[in-house]
Amino acid sequence: MSKPVFRLGIIVNPFAGIGGALALKGSDGAQIREKALAMGAEKKANEKMAKALSILEALNGQFSVFTAAGEMGESVCASLGIPCEVIYRPSSQQTEGEDSENAARAMCEANVDLLLFAGGDGTARNICSVVGDSIPVLGVPAGCKIHSGVYCVSPAAAGQVVSQMIAGELVSVMDAEVRDIDEDAFRKGKVIAKHYGEMRVPAELTYIQAVKMGGKEDEALVLDDISAYVAELMEDESDTLFVMGSGSTVGAIMEYLGLDNTLLGVDVIKNGELVASDVSAPELLNITKNKPSKVVLTVIGGQGHILGRGNQQLSPAFIRKIGKENMMVVATKQKIHALDGKPLRLDSGDPKLDEELAGAFTIITGYKDKVLYNAI
Structure with missing residues (x-):
């Protein structure tokens, strides 16, 4: 029997992080996104997802991709020449949190082995509300706020962990916290972070020898x-x-x-x-x-x-x-x-x-x- 092709789910919140460079203290809410775009903000989330996915170039043919249409994943796959199957289409070009939730629901139904998503704490909250601990997830940091433990330290680090999983290497899994702050309070100078749940995330294996071999x-x-x-x-x-x-x-x-x-x-x-x-x-x-x-x-x-x-x-x-x-x-x-x-x-x-x-x-x-x- 041949080795199964790894099923990778990809979701991008294209508006993640657009308020950061303009000191808008976040990207949540349609008004904030519209204001950021009017001020010339650039959408960087797909660029960061591309950095993660580029690490997988040597593994072409060993994984299949399931994603959402347009800027929610399809476009970054096309830019890298990665074949993908679109399993969710947002109703509007300006996507909302419910689109991340609907896309995550589609990933669960497609039985992906890992859901890789780019966004910030708001995106993590959306995905956690649907996925919980049902499938492993991994975040590519792209938002203004990254308080949640589900994100890798960098897009490249996320790509490295995913490549280990696709290659069939032993990869630890742990429960990681999803946290988010109140953006309105943050804009008033108060940091109020809340716990919203946990998701299962793969972690690069350190193989700590708490388990000593042979005895x-x-x-x-x-x-x-x-x-x-x-x-x-x-x-x-x-x-x-x-x-x-x-x-x-x-x-x-x-x-x-x-x-x-x-x-x-x-x-x-x-x-x-x-x-x-x-x-x-x-x-x-x-x-x-x-x-x-x-x-x-x-x-x-x-x-x-x-x-x-x-x-x-x-x-x-x-x-x-x-x-x-x-x-x-x-x-x-x-x-x-x-x-x-x-x-x-x-x-x-x-x-x-x-x-x-x-x-x-x-x-x-x-x-x-x-x-x-x-x-x-």
């Missing part, structure tokens, strides 16, 4: 961290059935929870209690019918399989029912590092489903520690 004691500590985090997530979803796949990492979670585990089978738990052990595929479909469910998987075998090796009970019908967003993959960084850059493997028994699932997966590698890694 069984260190591996046990990492498994304990993974288990503690998964247990915490389970507590937050008390009505959800958690289907526990096979493998030693999932087994460590079951041991942490004090529950009997079928090492080479599939178990089901809810509210910290064992509901069913060593279930078959038909039993699993029956148990989870019309109930909120998630599955906990790990990397099986030297080839990096997450489906199709030791967990055939997770039928294509079950995986389709819960969706990729409810597949929780857990693994130590040691295990992922041992893949030596090879992608994770999907072998559900349904080639069409494997194709739909292919792309970036978020893998829990420690306590509130995650990485992004590709699967085919």
Whole structure:
């Protein structure tokens, strides 16, 4: 099976930052934008997105682009000769925050692996209101106000991180805060910044050796961290059935929870209690019918399989029912590092489903520690 083409979403707020050079203290609001343009302000957001995208030139053919029409992304792609598919068209040339929201909604529906956007804190707020933590995002700084943690330090830095993801390198993912200030108060000399939410962002991998390679004691500590985090997530979803796949990492979670585990089978738990052990595929479909469910998987075998090796009970019908967003993959960084850059493997028994699932997966590698890694 060939390597899947990385699905990159691109959104540009073409009016981001136009009030900065003219000391208008921001760009939010139609009146401010009109005033800035009347004063000769230049729109720089597409120029900054171009700096990020130019880093990807050597990776042509390895990624596909989904974007919005005109200055919201299509034009910068055309200027760089990057083929793109337009999946949102604003109703007016003067775009508004709702256009960023609508474009972000279209990106989610297109199942992009990463949404790269250019703007400021207002744009981040708009996108966060739609995306939340459903897909990874990364901001190219182009606004007057950059208080949010979802932005890279520069457009070129954003391009470097995206290039790592497209190349299939191990890239950490973290929750980053979205903040914005009250522009009216700012113009009166007051800085009032508010928290508006968090989004998942890829971060250039520093690979800090908190996980020391090779020692069984260190591996046990990492498994304990993974288990503690998964247990915490389970507590937050008390009505959800958690289907526990096979493998030693999932087994460590079951041991942490004090529950009997079928090492080479599939178990089901809810509210910290064992509901069913060593279930078959038909039993699993029956148990989870019309109930909120998630599955906990790990990397099986030297080839990096997450489906199709030791967990055939997770039928294509079950995986389709819960969706990729409810597949929780857990693994130590040691295990992922041992893949030596090879992608994770999907072998559900349904080639069409494997194709739909292919792309970036978020893998829990420690306590509130995650990485992004590709699967085919």
